[in-house]
Amino acid sequence: MKKIANALDLRRVQEDLKKNFDPNKKMVTICAGTGCRGYGCIKVKEELEAELQKQHMDVEVRATGCFGFCEKGPLVVVHPEKIFYQQVKIKDVPDIVSKTVGSGEVLEKLLYRDPYTKETVLKEEEVPFYKKQHRLVFGQNGMIDPTRIEDYLIIGGYSALAKVLTGMTPEGVISEVKKAGLRGRGGGGFSAGVKWESCRRAHGSPKYVIGNGDEGDPGAYMDRSLMEGNPHSVLEGMIIGAYAIGASEGYIYVRNEYPLAVLHLTLAIAAAKEAGLLGKNILGTDFSFDIHINKGGGAFVCGESSALFASIEGRAGEPRAKYIHAVEKGLWDKPTCLNNVETWANVPIIINQGAEAYASVGTERSKGTKIFSLVGKINNTGLVEVPMGITLREIVYDMGGGIPNGRKFKAVQTGGPSGGCIPERLLDLPVDFDKLTEVGSMMGSGGMIVMDDRSCMVDVAKYFLAFLQEESCGKCVPCREGVRRMREILEDICAGRGKEGDVELLEHLSTGVADGSLCALGGSAPNPVLSTIRYFRDEYDAHIRDHRCPAGVCKALITYSVNAEKCTGCGLCVKVCPVQAATGEKKKPHSINNDLCTRCGACIESCKFDAITVE
Amino acid sequence: MVNLIIDGKNVTAQKDTMVLEAARSAGVNIPTLCAHEAISRSGSCRLCVVEVKKGNRTRIVTSCLYPVEEGLIVDTRSERVQNVRRLVLELLLARCPKSEVLQKLAADLGVDPHPRFVPDTDKGKCILCRSCVRVCEEVVGVSAIGMSSRGSHKTVGPPFKEASSVCIGCGACVYVCPTGHIVMQSTGDKRKIWRRTFKMQACEKCGKYFAPVDQLKFISKKTGTPYKELAVCTECR
Numbered sequence: 001m002k003k004i005a006n007a008l009d010l011r012r013v014q015e016d017l018k019k020n021f022d023p024n025k026k027m028v029t030i031c032a033g034t035g036c037r038g039y040g041c042i043k044v045k046e047e048l049e050a051e052l053q054k055q056h057m058d059v060e061v062r063a064t065g066c067f068g069f070c071e072k073g074p075l076v077v078v079h080p081e082k083i084f085y086q087q088v089k090i091k092d093v094p095d096i097v098s099k100t101v102g103s104g105e106v107l108e109k110l111l112y113r114d115p116y117t118k119e120t121v122l123k124e125e126e127v128p129f130y131k132k133q134h135r136l137v138f139g140q141n142g143m144i145d146p147t148r149i150e151d152y153l154i155i156g157g158y159s160a161l162a163k164v165l166t167g168m169t170p171e172g173v174i175s176e177v178k179k180a181g182l183r184g185r186g187g188g189g190f191s192a193g194v195k196w197e198s199c200r201r202a203h204g205s206p207k208y209v210i211g212n213g214d215e216g217d218p219g220a221y222m223d224r225s226l227m228e229g230n231p232h233s234v235l236e237g238m239i240i241g242a243y244a245i246g247a248s249e250g251y252i253y254v255r256n257e258y259p260l261a262v263l264h265l266t267l268a269i270a271a272a273k274e275a276g277l278l279g280k281n282i283l284g285t286d287f288s289f290d291i292h293i294n295k296g297g298g299a300f301v302c303g304e305s306s307a308l309f310a311s312i313e314g315r316a317g318e319p320r321a322k323y324i325h326a327v328e329k330g331l332w333d334k335p336t337c338l339n340n341v342e343t344w345a346n347v348p349i350i351i352n353q354g355a356e357a358y359a360s361v362g363t364e365r366s367k368g369t370k371i372f373s374l375v376g377k378i379n380n381t382g383l384v385e386v387p388m389g390i391t392l393r394e395i396v397y398d399m400g401g402g403i404p405n406g407r408k409f410k411a412v413q414t415g416g417p418s419g420g421c422i423p424e425r426l427l428d429l430p431v432d433f434d435k436l437t438e439v440g441s442m443m444g445s446g447g448m449i450v451m452d453d454r455s456c457m458v459d460v461a462k463y464f465l466a467f468l469q470e471e472s473c474g475k476c477v478p479c480r481e482g483v484r485r486m487r488e489i490l491e492d493i494c495a496g497r498g499k500e501g502d503v504e505l506l507e508h509l510s511t512g513v514a515d516g517s518l519c520a521l522g523g524s525a526p527n528p529v530l531s532t533i534r535y536f537r538d539e540y541d542a543h544i545r546d547h548r549c550p551a552g553v554c555k556a557l558i559t560y561s562v563n564a565e566k567c568t569g570c571g572l573c574v575k576v577c578p579v580q581a582a583t584g585e586k587k588k589p590h591s592i593n594n595d596l597c598t599r600c601g602a603c604i605e606s607c608k609f610d611a612i613t614v615e
Numbered sequence: 616m617v618n619l620i621i622d623g624k625n626v627t628a629q630k631d632t633m634v635l636e637a638a639r640s641a642g643v644n645i646p647t648l649c650a651h652e653a654i655s656r657s658g659s660c661r662l663c664v665v666e667v668k669k670g671n672r673t674r675i676v677t678s679c680l681y682p683v684e685e686g687l688i689v690d691t692r693s694e695r696v697q698n699v700r701r702l703v704l705e706l707l708l709a710r711c712p713k714s715e716v717l718q719k720l721a722a723d724l725g726v727d728p729h730p731r732f733v734p735d736t737d738k739g740k741c742i743l744c745r746s747c748v749r750v751c752e753e754v755v756g757v758s759a760i761g762m763s764s765r766g767s768h769k770t771v772g773p774p775f776k777e778a779s780s781v782c783i784g785c786g787a788c789v790y791v792c793p794t795g796h797i798v799m800q801s802t803g804d805k806r807k808i809w810r811r812t813f814k815m816q817a818c819e820k821c822g823k824y825f826a827p828v829d830q831l832k833f834i835s836k837k838t839g840t841p842y843k844e845l846a847v848c849t850e851c852r
Contacts, residue, residue: 471766474766
């Protein structure tokens with residue numbers, strides 16, 4: 001792309017691009033996020049292109065950023081009608097091309113069918129999953145090819161940067177971000193504007209800005225999809241931030257396990273530099289700023305700011321005590337402003353809309369939207385962007401479509417391994433930074449794991465503690481040794497070796513680990529234990545006192561049996577049982593030998609008559 | 616100078632002094648394991664935690680790393696502080712049940728091994744405080760040892776657990792190790808440490824073996840002092 005000389009030139013380039021883009025022209029967009037790639041969307045895209053060529057149609061097929069509705073991928077939208085197809089397979093391609101693209105005919109079987117009303121839905125925005133969302137940050141993903149800067153420019157990309165560089169002082173930008181009430185999306189929830197201001201005032205140069213994309217919570221992938229799907233929005237936010245703070249260099253810390261994010265960010269940085277939007281004399285002004293990519297090695301703790309700095313500096317990713325703030329002494333002991341990539345992507349929106357409009361969405365102390373990755377026992381797995389203050393019930397039932405197989409909701413885990421489990425009676429809780437903290441969980445970076453009545457809460461606590469034990473850097477004693485000992489006790493409880501007083505001991509250890517740990521990883525590590533004790537104490541007691549796992553998960557405490565009335569003797573369980581514990585004659589009720597049974601659950605999964613019971 | 620209160624005592628300390636030093640100079644004892652005057656601070660053992668109050672905000676901080684502040688109120692033995700210290704010692708006793716240093720410290724603070732923690736048998740006396748790694752890097756300047764792995768798998772030693780080619784056998788790591796985990800054996804003209812055997816230099820005057828040849832060569836190279844001058848023990852110099 002040709003270098004853009006100044007703000008006026010940027011507008012001209014944007015307008016030229018718009019002129020050449022006919023919104024009524026036929027186009028097919030296909031989600032090329034990681035989820036849809038897993039479903040084989042790239043092959044579908046290639047097939048679409050080949051088929052269009054075969055049928056002599058000059059129609060663009062655009063592989064875009066993530067749409068968010070990962071459960072139903074691959075997702076395809078036919079423009080200009082915006083017909084929304086889901087779970088598209090290669091064999092559907094000829095029909096899509098000849099019928100829908102060719103003559104506007106809608107293929108009913110590819111439309112989304114509302115599971116409640118059984119009716120089909122034509123357009124994306126009418127699908128219940130999207131209806132209550134407020135897609136400020138994610139909304140453009142479906143229209144842009146993240147590898148092309150032109151696609152970002154056409155939707156007004158880098159206008160906020162031009163506005164800032166031509167008409168706003170750094171202080172003015174900070175004041176706007178403060179007024180907007182933007183809080184850190186990585187989990188801390190600290191006011192971004194206040195952080196920027198402190199960093200601007202700090203003495204020392206150079207100053208650094210950092211985009212934290214070291215997303216590591218189990219099941220969370222919103223930062224990944226943002227970096228993959230709209231990398232320029234992150235860059236634009238960081239460039240604006242750098243201008244406000246007075247920084248000359250920036251880093252995006254992204255994990256190496258996200259190769260697509262690394263690729264798209266690399267391409268975006270190169271394109272922005274070529275266009276004069278990054279690098280020396282941005283948009284012809286005397287403001288210069290450069291961004292480097294730092295690939296992380298996959299340590300969860302490197303999402304913690306001081307460990308992240310250590311990692312960029314080439315040392316082991318271990319946190320240090322933060323009595324001198326990063327805004328004063330951060331990366332290489334220089335003033336550093338670190339924000340999550342989602343926080344950065346909110347910045348251009350604030351500048352474009354103005355603080356007041358931005359702050360009109362959300363609750364009193366949490367403004368704007370938040371992206372959550374909705375996973376676990378939920379019908380509609382995917383990424384949802386919701387206004388702050390929406391209830392958990394709306395997220396789980398309206399967007400998530402409830403719990404699969406008619407099972408009962410039990411809890412939702414928010415905030416990743418440092419967060420907590422929220423029970424059903426709190427489902428009407430408005431989701432914002434403070435409310436989640438009040439009930440013993442946290443916003444975190446936006447992971448949301450839904451659990452049904454077949455999830456054992458002691459087992460869940462054990463899982464998260466095992467994760468944290470693995471991911472603890474091992475520098476300080478309470479986190480390294482304390483989390484391990486807590487996990488051992490949880491393991492004992494799950495194995496039927498729990499002792500009276502273990503729950504109290506866990507609570508006691510939690511206090512010491514939280515108080516004594518060096519960084520927030522250890523400081524919040526006890527949360528999964530504390531919140532499950534708080535809301536599901538009866539399950540702990542059942543394990544310890546009655547040697548019983550009410551959810552039927554902990555293998556040492558359960559037995560499988562066959563309900564003779566329900567069993568039809570179909571023999572499927574016999575076939576799938578890997579240890580020959582399930583036996584029986586055809587058409588006669590089968591049985592399970594619990595001495596041989598390993599409680600793997602294969603028979604339960606296979607049984608069509610719900611005839612196997614767990615006690 | 617900065618004025619603060621430590622355990623009810625008015626204390627004056629120089630700016631940039633850490634709370635640990637300010638407390639010690641005022642006669643308030645704070646237990647530590649990983650703080651050593653020869654090396655930088657790491658804050659990893661967590662024994663030195665104290666509770667500080669600033670305005671209405673109270674929090675637990677690491678006294679070896681927390682600089683004194685005007686008006687700061689420090690409590691070195693509050694319930695919260697003692698709870699953390701007890702836990703740290705219980706955890707360390709379970710990790711290194713044979714460490715005499717830990718046993719004594721625990722006895723001094725009235726802490727017993729926790730009956731619910733199964734003692735480790737494979738960790739030796741190492742509490743992973745990193746003192747040895749820091750002294751080797753910061754004072755000796757060779758970085759022969761480092762940490763490997765993460766979390767509860769973390770261990771200390773030369774890279775890949777092989778004999779280090781840069782180790783000079785000086786024994787500084789042994790000197791700073793608070794628990795006596797690192798073993799150095801000097802017999803006759805040989806010294807064994809970190810899986811390596813070093814040849815010792817005999818003093819050219821008294822004939823006593825006093826330092827590894829590699830260490831003297833390293834010093835000679837670093838300072839420009841001829842090896843011959845260094846080949847005389849400190850007592851005969």
